[in-house]
Amino acid sequence: MNSPGRYSTPAVLLHWLVALLIFVAFPLGVYMHELPLSPDKLKLYSYHKWIGITVLMLMGIRIAWRLTHTPPPLPRDLASWQKRLGALVHGLLYVLMIAIPLSGWLMSSAKGFPTVWFGVLPLPDLVAKNRELGDLLTEVHEILNFVLLASIILHVIGALQHHFIERRPFLQRMAWGGKENA
């Protein structure tokens, strides 16, 4: 049967905040790296890095919250392959949302550009300057991002499919208002 529950308000807030940040940082990353060197390019790189580190920090909170709060139950009649696929995509998204900003931070360190969050909080360099490692991490960062894009597409298709094609009230799980899962 249909589950009327939804995720707790902090979980919903964190989900959409991280979604918004990814929605900004992803195209920014694609756009900025092709630009010729200019002050604007340096600014965009900094904004991208600040957003990425913010996502990493929010993910710390998200994971802590997720581990201490039970999500609303899935509809009981959902096919088990759908449950498994959903869990797999969610797991992958969590891994990527940690691995991507981390790979960006590492790559920045390897290229000899420390990260100073919002120009205020200097983060430690996790690796020493190393051109080859920097180039390798750039590849890793890029590949992970395309896996992320594919995972997000699957995630969105899954949610919309449950809601509109299977006609289960599904989108309210990640919305405000309505009954929260206790």
Next chain:
Amino acid sequence: MKHNLTLAALLAALAAPAVHAIEYATVVPKQSSIGFEFRQMGVPIKGGFKRFVTDMRFDPEKPEAARARIEIDLASIDAGSPEADEESAGKLWFNRSTYPKAVFVASQVRAIGNNRYEMRGTLTLKGKSREMAIPVTYQPGKNNAAAFDGGFILKRLDFGIGEGMWADVATVANEVKVNFRIAATGN
């Protein structure tokens, strides 16, 4: 007479260390370095120059007679990344095709105590010359070797380094911390 000769020999022996006071004049390029650090969007970026030629004469007892000339090959820059190295050659930065070198010529050196000296001189960069006073620490080592460590803050816009769109100091700071070590041997 004999007595006087002995006295003269004794005086000469006592005076010998002063007469043979060490003068550093042979620079050891491999142990010498010029580095800099600047801030870009609040982020510290390190760089340096790999090739430079130093001519110097320095006797710690006679700083007023010291001479120094440092000529830096700007093409040997490490500006933090290959992209920045390339960018730095352009007209807005060093305009390297017209001004391939930076030259510092010391005009006066005076002791300020504790093996520290103030070196005054002229830095010429991108066709502009500025007087500067640079504190230098003299560190005598073994086998007549010594290191001279100095540092100063260079304001890049004083020399037109980073013009046009790069003149915005909110992106690339005006202050560039320069530090150097000149290793030399004397006799």
